[in-house]
Amino acid sequence: MRTIVICSGGLDSVSLAHKVAAEHELAGLLSFDYGQRHVKEVEYAAACARRLGVPHKVVDIRQIGAALSGSALTDDVAVPDGHYAEETMKITIVPNRNAIMLAIAFGMAAAEKADAVATAVHGGDHFIYPDCRPGFISAFQAMQDAALEGYAEVTLYTPYLNGSKGDIVADGAKHGTPFAETWSCYKGGVRHCGRCGTCVERREAFHLAGVIDPTEYEDPDFWLAAVAGRGA
Numbered sequence: 001m002r003t004i005v006i007c008s009g010g011l012d013s014v015s016l017a018h019k020v021a022a023e024h025e026l027a028g029l030l031s032f033d034y035g036q037r038h039v040k041e042v043e044y045a046a047a048c049a050r051r052l053g054v055p056h057k058v059v060d061i062r063q064i065g066a067a068l069s070g071s072a073l074t075d076d077v078a079v080p081d082g083h084y085a086e087e088t089m090k091i092t093i094v095p096n097r098n099a100i101m102l103a104i105a106f107g108m109a110a111a112e113k114a115d116a117v118a119t120a121v122h123g124g125d126h127f128i129y130p131d132c133r134p135g136f137i138s139a140f141q142a143m144q145d146a147a148l149e150g151y152a153e154v155t156l157y158t159p160y161l162n163g164s165k166g167d168i169v170a171d172g173a174k175h176g177t178p179f180a181e182t183w184s185c186y187k188g189g190v191r192h193c194g195r196c197g198t199c200v201e202r203r204e205a206f207h208l209a210g211v212i213d214p215t216e217y218e219d220p221d222f223w224l225a226a227v228a229g230r231g232a
Contacts, residue, residue: 002027003116003157004109006101007056009044011182011202012120012160015172019159020118021052022175027114028055032101034065041183048181059104098131099140102156106144110152122160122168134161165201166208173211180214194219200226 003020007013007029020026029049031042042058049056098121105117121132130136141156148154160168172179184202185192192199194217203223206213 001115003118004114005118007045009041010184014048014182015177016120018175018177031058033060035062044183109154116155116157118157165205169205169209169211192217195222
């Protein structure tokens with residue numbers, strides 16, 4: 001299955017790229033610049049493409065991102081600390097982001113005669129992001145089947161859809177993913193902050209997977225309180 005992987009440069013998508021390279025035919029990596037404050041992770045996607053020996057394309061949709069205002073990922077809004085399961089994390093939603101990116105990716109896949117588009121949505125995202133849930137994935141596939149009918153058949157490949165981030169870490173380790181060469185933090189500093197939702201989830205995932213976390217965090221122990229608070 002000749003597959004284009006949507007790769008942000010984060011832990012999930014880089015692990016997915018290594019998985020596809022090992023199990024299928026990796027046609028290339030596709031990243032998006034939508035004006036996110038942590039666009040530095042695209043550099044990690046480029047490094048992943050070089051490592052795997054495939055093309056890397058970056059699509060500039062900053063004008064679209066600017067129109068999707070109100071998110072802490074695109075606007076001058078503070079990124080909250082804590083676990084993704086908390087209500088405060090809804091400020092990190094960029095409305096319709098995955099639908100927009102996937103539509104572009106499917107058009108490119110059809111043009112390039114690829115068989116599939118892969119994205120690393122996973123069960124941990126279901127709490128907060130509606131365009132990461134199984135219902136959205138199946139609906140989007142149906143829409144694209146209609147949109148490309150008679151022209152191309154492209155499959156939306158989401159192997160992590162019903163798994164946890166811990167499962168992704170385990171799978172990434174299996175396929176030799178260099179976790180230190182991935183970027184997750186929403187705050188986009190010099191080091192991972194250790195306090196935002198994606199840092200907490202990342203730190204917890206390594207713990208649950210029983211894999212050593214090579215990431216340097218500004219606050220390496222905050223995740224313990226965040227996870228404990230979620231269960232309280």
